[in-house]
Structure formats: structure tokens, C-alpha cells
Amino acid sequence: MRLTVRGRLTLVYGGLFLAAGVVMLGVTYVLVSQRLPGMAVLRGSSAVNVAQPEVGRPDVVFQRVIEDTQDDALSALLTQGGIALLVVGAAAIALGWLVAGRMLQPLHRITETARRIAESPAADRGLHDRIALAGPDDEIKQLADTFDLMLTRLDRSFDGQRRFIANASHELRTPLTLNRTLLEVALRQDSAPPEVRQLGATLLAINERHGRLIDGLLLLARSERELTERSYVDLADIAAHVSGPEICCEPAEAPTAGDPVLLERLVQNLVENAVRHNTPEGWVRVATYAKDGLAVLEVSNTGPVVPRYEVEGLFEPFRRLGTDRLAGPGVGLGLSIVRAVARAHGGEARAEPRLEGGLVVTVTLPAAA
Numbered sequence: 001m002r003l004t005v006r007g008r009l010t011l012v013y014g015g016l017f018l019a020a021g022v023v024m025l026g027v028t029y030v031l032v033s034q035r036l037p038g039m040a041v042l043r044g045s046s047a048v049n050v051a052q053p054e055v056g057r058p059d060v061v062f063q064r065v066i067e068d069t070q071d072d073a074l075s076a077l078l079t080q081g082g083i084a085l086l087v088v089g090a091a092a093i094a095l096g097w098l099v100a101g102r103m104l105q106p107l108h109r110i111t112e113t114a115r116r117i118a119e120s121p122a123a124d125r126g127l128h129d130r131i132a133l134a135g136p137d138d139e140i141k142q143l144a145d146t147f148d149l150m151l152t153r154l155d156r157s158f159d160g161q162r163r164f165i166a167n168a169s170h171e172l173r174t175p176l177t178l179n180r181t182l183l184e185v186a187l188r189q190d191s192a193p194p195e196v197r198q199l200g201a202t203l204l205a206i207n208e209r210h211g212r213l214i215d216g217l218l219l220l221a222r223s224e225r226e227l228t229e230r231s232y233v234d235l236a237d238i239a240a241h242v243s244g245p246e247i248c249c250e251p252a253e254a255p256t257a258g259d260p261v262l263l264e265r266l267v268q269n270l271v272e273n274a275v276r277h278n279t280p281e282g283w284v285r286v287a288t289y290a291k292d293g294l295a296v297l298e299v300s301n302t303g304p305v306v307p308r309y310e311v312e313g314l315f316e317p318f319r320r321l322g323t324d325r326l327a328g329p330g331v332g333l334g335l336s337i338v339r340a341v342a343r344a345h346g347g348e349a350r351a352e353p354r355l356e357g358g359l360v361v362t363v364t365l366p367a368a369a
Contacts (some may be wrong), residue, residue, distance in 0.1 A: 013096035021085040027255040127155040165247045230257040235288040254295035255368040258345040266341040269334040274301035303358035
């Protein structure tokens, strides 16, 4: 069994006190034994009267009485002193336990605050908490103040990042909408040559891709926020609604609580990602079930072989297999949104590569009561 810091401090305090008590008792024993009177005098008188018989001599009898008294006194000193030392030592250990707990109480407060922040489902949830430790300006208070300063800077960083993404996405919507309108008007003219029509169609496709990218950024920023409202959602209903006829869907009851729109987007992103990166003759399977107090969603497919060391990078924005930046029809935010939505709901998303190729993506969410 591993001792806590409080237990170790108590043992140190108690051990030092008992060691000091033993040393003091030993020194007291030696000093008292040297100060007991009568031994040297009786030995001298016994040497002078050595010719007299010992039987009936009063000095010999008196010497024996003094020796017995001395032994009794020293024995009583050791016995009573040892008992007193044990009693006072037990009291000192109990007092040391109380004092150590009192001294470590600020550290418990720091630990509880750090645990609440670490266990928060959203990335920035709990960063508004502060320790705000009161008391003397000692080492523990300096540690708490430094921790509060770090939380303040992290909170500002997350808020600034979230505001930048939201503001940039909103600002980019206006020119994209204007470009799409102008291109559609130009393509509707009968006098437009085929080259212009082909160029317009290409620009419309690019404009649509940029629109999906902006929508994904907005959704990602929204997913990383703390959920303020939750409602009953069954992942089986969403999976059955999102899955098409070409997808093998095995929906079993998987109730959870959260935002229905975000959870639907989570399932839709997984299904679309599995279909997009599937082989022509492959398959896609979607399954939901409840297990160990969790609502579980599994989406698996065939596809290219994915090295295990690259799986975690697939959840990063604008990343896909084999490339650092996205190149292709997708926008590179599908799995990032999936993980952000799962964590905002207090869950987690992970992926495992299949030996034959493809992935098995598993999302676990807290089950609804």
C-alpha cells in the first residue's frame, strides 16, 4: 500500500519524536545511575573491615539494601519513562496527523481544481475556475497563484482562437455567397460560350467546397463549446436515418443525452467519411449499442491499409492519410468534428485500423439515465 504525503509526514514527525524521546530517556538513565549515593562509601568501608565476618555485619546489609533500591529506582525509571514516552508519542503522532492534514489542505484544493479542469468534456470547459487561495504568501500560495495565472492565459487563448474561427468564418461567407450568385447569373445566360460555362461550373464547385470548409469550421468551433442544453437522443435512430440502403446498419438502442443536431452531424460525418474512403467493392457497417453505462457507435469500412502510427493524425484538422494538407474532395474536418462533438458530450472517439484495410471508428458517449 502506497503511503500518502500526509502519512509520510506523520511517520517522519512521529519517528523523530520517538527517537528523541529514546535518546533523552537513555541520557536520563545514565545521569541518574551516576548520581545515586552510597555505593563508593560502602565499598570503602567494606575494604577496611574485611577481616570481620560478613554474617551479621550491618554495613553489608545496608549496602545490599542500597543496591536493591538503586536497581528498583532505575527499573522504575525505565518502565515509567518508557510508558510515558509511548503515550506522549502516540499523542504526538495523532497531532502530527492533524497538523499534516491542515498544512496539505491547500494542496488538496489545487489538486481538486486541476482534476475538474482535466476531466471536463470540452477542451475549454472549466478554464474559468480559479483556486483563489487565501492566506500567507508562502510557497503553496505562490504555487496556487501561478496556477491561476496559467489558467487565465489558457482561457484567453481558447477564447481568442474560438472567436477568430467564428469571426473569420462569418466574414468569409459573404464573398462566397456573392461569388456563387454572380456565377449562377452568368451561367444562366444563353449567350455564354461553352468555355465560360465550363469555367463557371468549375468555379461553382470550388465555391461549394470553400462553403463546406467554412461550415465545418463553424461547426468545429461550436462543437468545442460547453453544452448548455441536453435532450434525450437515441443513436440508433440517427444511424438508421443517416445510413443509406447500401450501408449495413445494425441499430440497437443506445440512448444518450446531448444536442441532436451535433450528434446527427457526428454520425453523418463518420458515414460519409467511411463511404468516401471505401474501396469500389467494399462495404460500410454502422452499429449502435449500449454497454457498461455507455452509448456506443461503431462505423467500420474496407479501404486502404492505414498504418497504426498515422491513425491519431487523422483526427487533426486538414489532415488525411499520406498527406499533411488536404488534397481531394473533402475538407479535412470530418473526424476533427467527430472528436470535438464527442468530447463536448463527455465522450471520446477513437479509431482502430483493420488488418485487411479500412478503419473501425468507435464513439462512446455517456448513456442517458
